[in-house]
Amino acid sequence: MADTVLNEPNIKKLSPKDFRSDQENRWCPGCGDHGILNSVQKAMAEMDFKKEDYAIISGIGCSSRFPYYVDTYGFHTIHGRAAAIASGVKCANPDLEVIQVSGDGDALAIGGNHFIHAVRRNIDMTILLFNNEIYGLTKGQYSPTSNQGMVTKTSPFGTIEEPFKPAQLALGARSKFYARSLDTNIKLTTAVVKAASDHKGTSIVEVLQNCVIYNDGAHSLITDKATKEEYQVIIEHGKPMIFGKEKNKGLIMGGNGKLVVVTIGEHGITEEDVLVHDAHTEDPHMHWLLSSMMAPEYPVALGVIRDVDSTSYDEKMVQQIADVKAISSIKNMDDLLNSGDTWVVD
Amino acid sequence: MSQKTKIIEREEVVIRFSGDSGDGMQLTGTQFSDTSALFGNDVATFPDYPAEIRAPQGTVGGVSGFQLHFGHQEIYTPGDYADVLVAMNPAALKANLKWVKASGTIIVNEDSFTDKNLEKAGYESDPLLDDKLADYNLIKAKVTSLTRECLKDSGLDQKSILRCKNMFTLGMVYWMFDRPLDHSEDFIEKKFKKYPLVVAANKKVLKAGYNFAKTIEALPYNYSVAPAKIRKGLYRNITGNKATAWGLMAAAERSNLELFCGSYPITPATEILQELAARKDLGVKTFQAEDEIAGICTAIGASFAGNFAVTTTSGPGLALKTEAAGLAVMTELPLVIVNVQRGGPSTGLPTKTEQSDLLQAIHGRSGECPMPVIAASTPSDCFHYAFESGRIALEHMTPVILLTDGFIANGAEPWRIPKMSELPEIVAPIAKEGDEYLPYAREEKRLSRKWAVPGTKGLEHRIGGLEKIDGVGTVSYVPENHQVMSDIRKKRVELVANNIPELKVKGKEEADVLVVGWGGTYGHLTTAVRELQKEEKSISLAHFNYIFPLPKNTADIFSRYKKIIVCELNDGQFAEYLRSSFQDIKFEQHNKLMGLPFTVVELKERFNQLLEEK
Numbered sequence: 031m032a033d034t035v036l037n038e039p040n041i042k043k044l045s046p047k048d049f050r051s052d053q054e055n056r057w058c059p060g061c062g063d064h065g066i067l068n069s070v071q072k073a074m075a076e077m078d079f080k081k082e083d084y085a086i087i088s089g090i091g092c093s094s095r096f097p098y099y100v101d102t103y104g105f106h107t108i109h110g111r112a113a114a115i116a117s118g119v120k121c122a123n124p125d126l127e128v129i130q131v132s133g134d135g136d137a138l139a140i141g142g143n144h145f146i147h148a149v150r151r152n153i154d155m156t157i158l159l160f161n162n163e164i165y166g167l168t169k170g171q172y173s174p175t176s177n178q179g180m181v182t183k184t185s186p187f188g189t190i191e192e193p194f195k196p197a198q199l200a201l202g203a204r205s206k207f208y209a210r211s212l213d214t215n216i217k218l219t220t221a222v223v224k225a226a227s228d229h230k231g232t233s234i235v236e237v238l239q240n241c242v243i244y245n246d247g248a249h250s251l252i253t254d255k256a257t258k259e260e261y262q263v264i265i266e267h268g269k270p271m272i273f274g275k276e277k278n279k280g281l282i283m284g285g286n287g288k289l290v291v292v293t294i295g296e297h298g299i300t301e302e303d304v305l306v307h308d309a310h311t312e313d314p315h316m317h318w319l320l321s322s323m324m325a326p327e328y329p330v331a332l333g334v335i336r337d338v339d340s341t342s343y344d345e346k347m348v349q350q351i352a353d354v355k356a357i358s359s360i361k362n363m364d365d366l367l368n369s370g371d372t373w374v375v376d
Numbered sequence: 377m378s379q380k381t382k383i384i385e386r387e388e389v390v391i392r393f394s395g396d397s398g399d400g401m402q403l404t405g406t407q408f409s410d411t412s413a414l415f416g417n418d419v420a421t422f423p424d425y426p427a428e429i430r431a432p433q434g435t436v437g438g439v440s441g442f443q444l445h446f447g448h449q450e451i452y453t454p455g456d457y458a459d460v461l462v463a464m465n466p467a468a469l470k471a472n473l474k475w476v477k478a479s480g481t482i483i484v485n486e487d488s489f490t491d492k493n494l495e496k497a498g499y500e501s502d503p504l505l506d507d508k509l510a511d512y513n514l515i516k517a518k519v520t521s522l523t524r525e526c527l528k529d530s531g532l533d534q535k536s537i538l539r540c541k542n543m544f545t546l547g548m549v550y551w552m553f554d555r556p557l558d559h560s561e562d563f564i565e566k567k568f569k570k571y572p573l574v575v576a577a578n579k580k581v582l583k584a585g586y587n588f589a590k591t592i593e594a595l596p597y598n599y600s601v602a603p604a605k606i607r608k609g610l611y612r613n614i615t616g617n618k619a620t621a622w623g624l625m626a627a628a629e630r631s632n633l634e635l636f637c638g639s640y641p642i643t644p645a646t647e648i649l650q651e652l653a654a655r656k657d658l659g660v661k662t663f664q665a666e667d668e669i670a671g672i673c674t675a676i677g678a679s680f681a682g683n684f685a686v687t688t689t690s691g692p693g694l695a696l697k698t699e700a701a702g703l704a705v706m707t708e709l710p711l712v713i714v715n716v717q718r719g720g721p722s723t724g725l726p727t728k729t730e731q732s733d734l735l736q737a738i739h740g741r742s743g744e745c746p747m748p749v750i751a752a753s754t755p756s757d758c759f760h761y762a763f764e765s766g767r768i769a770l771e772h773m774t775p776v777i778l779l780t781d782g783f784i785a786n787g788a789e790p791w792r793i794p795k796m797s798e799l800p801e802i803v804a805p806i807a808k809e810g811d812e813y814l815p816y817a818r819e820e821k822r823l824s825r826k827w828a829v830p831g832t833k834g835l836e837h838r839i840g841g842l843e844k845i846d847g848v849g850t851v852s853y854v855p856e857n858h859q860v861m862s863d864i865r866k867k868r869v870e871l872v873a874n875n876i877p878e879l880k881v882k883g884k885e886e887a888d889v890l891v892v893g894w895g896g897t898y899g900h901l902t903t904a905v906r907e908l909q910k911e912e913k914s915i916s917l918a919h920f921n922y923i924f925p926l927p928k929n930t931a932d933i934f935s936r937y938k939k940i941i942v943c944e945l946n947d948g949q950f951a952e953y954l955r956s957s958f959q960d961i962k963f964e965q966h967n968k969l970m971g972l973p974f975t976v977v978e979l980k981e982r983f984n985q986l987l988e989e990k
Contacts, residue, residue, distance in 0.1 A: 108702075367612075374610055
């Protein structure tokens with residue numbers, strides 16, 4: 031084991047370029063993954079980890095080619111199992127900064143079980159969930175996040191399935207950190223990846239990603255220049271949830287327990303009436319409402335929606351081992367072999 | 377001590393304790409075997425319990441048994457047939473009568489032979505009253521009422537009083553075999569130290585049972601089984617599952633690596649995970665995964681990150697781990713997959729033994745996907761072969777499958793405790809900072825790649841399940857490269873044969889019949905072959921622990937015998953495998969699929985038949 035000291039500021043500041051590998055990039059031109067890769071490399075360079083202390087673990091799918099393009103330790107595993115493999119990596123060496131990359135099929139269909147249990151255990155790692163609402167690598171079948179009615183190669187008459195909302199699944203699994211970003215917003219993605227890394231525990235970062243070939247424009251209302259200001263709200267802890275081209279729209283709590291979009295200056299609404307975001311509250315109720323907002327009825331919430339302090343699985347694991355070691359008289363295998371009922375044959 | 381009318385010296389004795397699954401028969405059996413081991417006998421034990429935790433009381437399906445075999449000579453099996461059967465109720469008698477030797481002794485709890493219990497057990501008439509048991513030495517003891525009477529002033533409630541009745545039968549059997557009570561008295565004191573009333577009650581009933589047997593002269597004679605001649609040393613009793621867990625821990629210590637176990641509970645492998653979970657003091661990390669797949673996947677992740685990683689399971693679980701096992705082969709990461717085999721297919725017979733996962737272990741993966749397969753053969757040698765599996769995995773950078781089975785996993789025997797310094801050091805090919813590193817560059821002797829652990833400066837690299845170019849390790853779909861890599865993966869496993877011992881034969885190097893076995897049938901095959909050798913029969917035994925690859929001298933050994941018979945608890949999987957490896961040799965078969973071990977009797981009959989055939 032390398033005796034590296036972590037969390038020490040890098041002596042030589044790393045740049046995103048340091049994380050570029052020599053591998054030929056095989057994503058389609060125009061794929062949203064390119065933007066996410068740039069954002070993550072930027073975040074990695076800006077964080078205080080050494081290059082060798084990152085481990086990027088992916089499953090199978092377009093997004094899961096990610097580790098090949100980042101010059102650090104990487105493991106391109108098998109379909110659906112990235113969360114489990116990443117969990118093992120982190121437990122084996124809690125000093126590593128583990129980033130797991132999966133698509134909506136990898137994380138929520140074949141890997142759904144591992145996803146919810148990783149979140150429940152709260153192992154300190156970041157799960158980047160690239161959500162393009164389609165299977166890309168297998169060339170265009172519906173995914174567990176595809177909207178009902180969507181016509182794909184395996185749903186020629188429209189899907190009849192209810193889609194998952196990744197945030198709801200994460201909250202249901204008692205997630206302590208959930209953020210959402212857009213592939214095209216490098217600044218925001220970089221910021222939320224850094225926030226996710228800072229959080230102790232399993233952090234989910236859902237990146238709404240565009241598949242130019244099989245589901246182009248899936249998120250267009252919130253990415254197109256003409257409409258995005260009206261259909262996205264970037265929320266920040268401690269700040270009012272204001273959005274819109276004119277920065278005059280806000281969210282308030284309606285009498286029926288639902289969020290309501292209001293216009294500041296109309297019907298006597300002032301900025302003080304707009305809800306202020308509390309990402310740190312343990313009660314997931316508001317985080318559920320915020321993360322469930324869908325366009326066009328609501329703006330889609332982006333940014334760090336939930337970030338609740340917690341002790342991670344790996345911290346508890348390390349502590350428990352230390353505690354038991356301290357009180358046990360068994361210090362090595364010879365002690366164990368000779369413990370309990372034994373007898374001598376002369 | 378007791379006044380025995382007659383003492384019969386015996387080389388060996390088999391006792392079977394049986395009752396409802398809540399009757400405490402496992403504990404009773406364990407106490408008797410521990411006491412006998414302390415007395416100096418060689419012992420082998422086997423618990424036989426229902427799959428249901430609380431099977432319907434009083435029914436044959438709910439009977440829990442514990443068989444033990446102790447002797448003045450070396451004991452290799454828990455015994456075929458019992459000299460003494462303890463039956464706590466009619467169902468226990470019904471389920472076990474066929475396992476009692478002709479003219480053996482049967483102790484029954486007479487109180488339990490009520491109309492209701494007889495009906496539940498499926499008896500049409502009371503077997504204690506008709507002549508069905510006339511050929512046995514039947515001892516009727518009112519165990520329930522005697523226990524109740526004995527504890528009427530104990531201050532315990534009725535339920536707690538009845539829980540003590542297993543101690544009454546234990547006391548009886550102790551008297552019959554002239555065993556001291558002190559070990560069990562100590563045990564009771566330790567186990568119930570917080571409950572003085574319970575300690576007093578159990579000790580009183582134990583003594584009462586002992587005195588009762590003495591008073592009624594439970595046997596017209598007394599068995600005496602002298603201590604065995606056993607190699608000097610410090611001993612302990614150990615089950616196969618515990619020995620497996622300890623062997624894995626020993627491999628971690630001798631390789632100076634942290635041990636990680638990712639597993640999902642499954643009968644009959646769960647005790648390995650439990651044993652490892654208890655060893656936080658030795659730094660063992662156990663991860664109870666959400667399923668079998670996550671069990672192996674977390675282990676693969678831990679292996680990538682530099683731990684000695686293992687996963688434990690049984691047949692159906694191995695099937696679920698198949699795809700991930702392929703990833704471990706492709707990425708050439710060290711990993712031990714323990715498969716405690718049980719009766720299959722599907723859920724099959726979870727608590728019963730079988731050897732029917734052999735071909736699954738050797739071949740059961742997608743693609744050409746070879747990995748070494750090793751099998752343990754006795755409860756205590758699970759330690760050695762678990763250690764060996766770790767050694768091969770780490771030295772050759774490969775996943776290894778270790779096969780045990782329900783019979784040896786749950787069975788126990790005395791074990792001469794090794795010193796850790798007697799075990800070889802394990803050196804994994806870990807790459808160091810400053811090394812020239814290519815992920816798939818290989819050393820010559822074993823063709824293993826180096827293990828560059830995340831966190832090591834300058835060795836950043838990517839691996840994965842896609843085919844790689846040898847050396848640099850980048851993804852490649854080039855046809856010729858796939859051939860090269862497939863050949864290397866095959867060769868790497870073949871090279872393991874240079875790092876394992878040669879096969880040794882028990883008996884003459886040339887003979888009429890060679891008995892071939894593998895894994896957990898060792899005890900029965902050894903006993904059968906030894907007994908025939910004592911009768912001057914021309915028969916030897918070749919028992920395999922290294923399955924894939926086979927020891928290098930296998931063909932040479934096979935060539936020295938006129939007939940070869942492969943015995944296994946499946947439909948002929950090892951025989952099939954040997955036929956495909958040695959196409960000119962004829963292999964006879966003896967197979968059984970009953971969820972039970974072989975009996976020495978059936979094996980001797982089969983071997984005699986083969987010896988007599990022209």
